[in-house]
Amino acid sequence: xxxxxxxxxxxxxxxxxxxxxxxxxxxxxxxxxxxxxxxxxxxxxxxxxxxxxxxxxxxxxxxxxxxxxxxxxxxxxxxxxxxxxxxxxxxxxxxxxxxxxxxxxxxxxxxxxxxxxxxxxxxxxxxxxxxxxxxxxxxxxxxxxxxxxxxxxxxxxxxxxxxxxxxxxxxxxxxxxxxxxxxxxxxxxxxxxxxxxxxxxxxxxxxxxxxxxxxxxxxxxxxxxxxxxxxxxxxxxxxxxxxxxxxxxxxxxxxxxxxxxxxxxxxxxxxxxxxxxxxxxxxxxxxxxxxxxxxxxxxxxxxxxxxxxxxxxxxxxxxxxxxxxxxxxxxxxxxxxxxxxxxxxxxxxxxxxxxxxxxxxxxxxxxxxxxxxxxxxxxxxxxxxxxxxxxxxxxxxxxxxxxxxxxxxxxxxxxxxxxxxxxxxxxxxxxxxxxxxxxxxxxxxxxxxxxxxxxxxxxxxxxxxxxxxxxxxxxxxxxxxxxxxxxxxxxxx
Amino acid sequence: xxxxxxxxxxxxxxxxxxxxxxxxxxxxxxxxxxxxxxxxxxxxxxxxxxxxxxxxxxxxxxxxxxxxxxxxxxxxxxxxxx
Numbered sequence: 001x002x003x004x005x006x007x008x009x010x011x012x013x014x015x016x017x018x019x020x021x022x023x024x025x026x027x028x029x030x031x032x033x034x035x036x037x038x039x040x041x042x043x044x045x046x047x048x049x050x051x052x053x054x055x056x057x058x059x060x061x062x063x064x065x066x067x068x069x070x071x072x073x074x075x076x077x078x079x080x081x082x083x084x085x086x087x088x089x090x091x092x093x094x095x096x097x098x099x100x101x102x103x104x105x106x107x108x109x110x111x112x113x114x115x116x117x118x119x120x121x122x123x124x125x126x127x128x129x130x131x132x133x134x135x136x137x138x139x140x141x142x143x144x145x146x147x148x149x150x151x152x153x154x155x156x157x158x159x160x161x162x163x164x165x166x167x168x169x170x171x172x173x174x175x176x177x178x179x180x181x182x183x184x185x186x187x188x189x190x191x192x193x194x195x196x197x198x199x200x201x202x203x204x205x206x207x208x209x210x211x212x213x214x215x216x217x218x219x220x221x222x223x224x225x226x227x228x229x230x231x232x233x234x235x236x237x238x239x240x241x242x243x244x245x246x247x248x249x250x251x252x253x254x255x256x257x258x259x260x261x262x263x264x265x266x267x268x269x270x271x272x273x274x275x276x277x278x279x280x281x282x283x284x285x286x287x288x289x290x291x292x293x294x295x296x297x298x299x300x301x302x303x304x305x306x307x308x309x310x311x312x313x314x315x316x317x318x319x320x321x322x323x324x325x326x327x328x329x330x331x332x333x334x335x336x337x338x339x340x341x342x343x344x345x346x347x348x349x350x351x352x353x354x355x356x357x358x359x360x361x362x363x364x365x366x367x368x369x370x371x372x373x374x375x376x377x378x379x380x381x382x383x384x385x386x387x388x389x390x391x392x393x394x395x396x397x398x399x400x401x402x403x404x405x406x407x408x409x410x411x412x413x414x415x416x417x418x419x420x421x422x423x424x425x426x427x428x429x430x431x432x433x434x435x436x437x438x439x440x441x442x443x444x445x446x447x448x449x450x451x452x453x454x455x456x457x458x459x460x461x462x463x464x465x466x467x468x469x470x471x472x473x474x475x476x477x478x479x480x481x482x483x484x485x486x487x488x489x490x491x492x493x
Numbered sequence: 494x495x496x497x498x499x500x501x502x503x504x505x506x507x508x509x510x511x512x513x514x515x516x517x518x519x520x521x522x523x524x525x526x527x528x529x530x531x532x533x534x535x536x537x538x539x540x541x542x543x544x545x546x547x548x549x550x551x552x553x554x555x556x557x558x559x560x561x562x563x564x565x566x567x568x569x570x571x572x573x574x575x
Contacts (some may be wrong), residue, residue: 006547071554144554292557300556305541317513321534361534 001044003250004203005197006480009473012041013254020258027182034160034258035152041161042125048443049123052093057155059089060133064140064147064154071143086137094130097122102342125165127339129158131289136172138293145173153179162254166247168265169285182259187462192256194465197472199249202242204476208483210239213428220421223414228421229407237392238435241270244283263288271440273380274364275356275465277385285340290332299328313482326358339404345401349394356387381451500569504562507542511535521563558568 016037023029043050065298067082069075075083101117108115136157139145148154157179163170213235217228248265255262269282279287298304304324311320337350364383368376390405397404407413425432437443448454456464501519509517512530525531531539536556543565544550549572559565 034503071552074550074552142552296553296557299537300540300551300553305537305544308538308541309545312511312542320538325534428553 001041003247003254004200004476004480006477009200009477009480012037024184024209027180028215030182031152031156031179035156038156038159042159042164046124049126052123053129054155056090056093056130056133057158058151059149060086060137060158061151061154063089064137068140068147069143075141083138083141086141087134090130090134090137093123094126097126099338099342108146115213127165128169128215129164131169132158132163132172135169135289135293139172145176148172148179160255160260160439162251162260163262166244166251167283167285168248168251168262169289170262171285171289174263178260184259188256188259190462190465192253194253194469195256196250196253197469197476199246199253200476201253201472202246202249204479204483205472206431207239207243207246208479209428209431210235210242210435213431214239216424217421218423220418222418222420223413224407225415225417225421226410226413227417228406229404229413231421231425233389233393233408234394235432236396237389238432238439240392240395241266241439242435268439268441270388272384273377274360274368274384275353275391276360276365278384278388279353279357286336290336294335295328295332298331299324304328311465321361325361329357329361330354340395341398343398345394345398349391349399352391352394352477356391448490495570495573497566497570500566500573503546504543504569506564507539507546511539511542513526519562521561523562524560545552546575547572 001012003009016033020030023033038348039050039054044055063082063086067075067079067081096118097120104115104117107113114132125441127355134149136145136154140147148157157170157172157175158164160170214232217232217235220228243268252262252264263285265283265285267281267284269278271283272278304327307327308320308324311317311323333350333354335350336353337346337348340346340349368380371379390408393405393408403412451461505517508519508528509515512528512535514529517528519528523543540551540556541552547569549569551568555568559568
């Protein structure tokens with residue numbers, strides 16, 4: 001079930017909210033209601049794989065109990081092995097469904113065998129709920145969270161419908177307390193509705209419109225044109241941002257309606273000054289997940305510590321400073337690439353960003369600091385825009401990646417532009433401008449200025465936000481009813 | 494259990510070596526802001542040297558959670574094997 005469908009918005013959600021708040025005096029029953037509805041939400045699209053998820057949580061429930069540590073002393077070997085088993089169980093589902101065919105294809109290409117692979121579809125959201133389950137079991141092992149004694153609560157943590165399918169990747173510790181006690185206030189409900197309406201508008205009004213432009217640019221019959229190719233990447237970049245951050249807004253808003261606070265997933269990534277900053281502002285919960293569960297463990301592994309020590313002994317201080325970090329970062333970015341999809345161009349995409357991050361770490365950051373302020377700003381934003389553009393192009397041109405990238409430099413195109421391309425761009429100029437302006441924090445800045453200068457009271461602020469919510473919901477509904485199926489881009493990951 | 498004075502003296506040597514500064518004087522209140530070159534990149538080198546010198550391993554949450562040298566000393570005092 002999609003958030004941006006009348007079925008969800010006008011049937012599933014109101015019915016659930018009504019039942020949920022009928023039981024406001026009984027948090028235990030509320031949790032069961034949320035769990036049942038979440039499982040129904042998932043089963044609506046995945047009637048079979050819902051059992052896979054239920055089983056996976058059950059495995060994590062027992063393994064979490066078995067390998068839990070106190071956080072004070074080092075864990076014995078038996079618990080280390082149990083943690084390895086837990087990680088293996090979690091990853092096996094992901095690897096089987098997502099990577100079997102990719103692995104087979106590569107083995108076939110290397111050895112000349114003809115392994116068949118599998119013809120099963122990938123369970124929707126598996127990359128997300130696997131990571132959530134893993135975070136619980138690893139944190140239990142590290143002793144940073146208490147073991148969850150109730151299976152239903154753990155199941156709800158993993159399957160809770162707002163964040164189940166495309167994030168934010170909520171960590172168990174983020175909602176550990178809210179599984180026990182949840183606050184409720186009119187303000188929180190208002191904020192929740194506003195946030196949801198904002199996300200819905202981002203998705204339905206902007207992302208879907210950008211999608212239509214990308215499609216019509218792809219259908220120009222006269223061939224490929226330089227301007228058309230650039231515009232495709234630009235509109236796709238905007239689509240991806242509004243689609244995915246809109247989904248996160250909706251998830252966070254829905255969480256608030258039920259008394260849960262989910263972590264933020266986006267912070268105006270396009271206003272960044274470097275690729276390093278960009279990845280702290282885009283899909284934040286994935287970045288912090290990889291940092292805590294992959295980067296730090298690899299960086300602090302015995303091997304890399306030994307490497308640092310031996311370099312120090314040889315007085316190679318610079319290498320000792322950078323090399324272990326660069327190796328750990330490479331592991332993370334190969335994993336981030338392959339997490340996004342089972343194909344080599346995602347690996348290439350990961351390496352591409354790795355090179356930028358490595359450059360930031362080793363010299364670009366220091367170089368930026370030495371520049372005068374205005375030059376620094378131009379230089380940083382300029383490099384950032386170019387770097388992001390080609391990163392997105394790698395992400396977008398999944399097929400024939402190299403020839404498509406070449407076309408961005410004019411290789412093999414029929415010309416600069418044509419009447420059809422011009423017409424499409426002219427028709428969508430306002431969309432382009434609006435999306436560009438809204439992708440950086442212009443509106444929040446102007447609004448907070450207005451609050452300061454015009455003395456908007458908290459009461460007036462609530463009225464404004466309610467009015468905006470109603471307008472967004474109304475507009476989005478009108479578009480939704482007229483529209484056919486429009487899936488979220490991040491569902492395939 | 495090691496005496497605090499001994500831990501600080503030995504730690505001071507390690508800091509002087511890792512950050513290449515013989516004039517370094519650490520106290521319980523010292524944080525990464527007070528030491529030139531102590532950032533997230535050099536942290537792993539420092540941790541590796543301390544673990545080797547005192548014969549134990551920090552846990553992940555300690556590595557990312559230590560706020561100052563004082564907390565580091567407390568952990569060493571509890572767990573050091575040499």
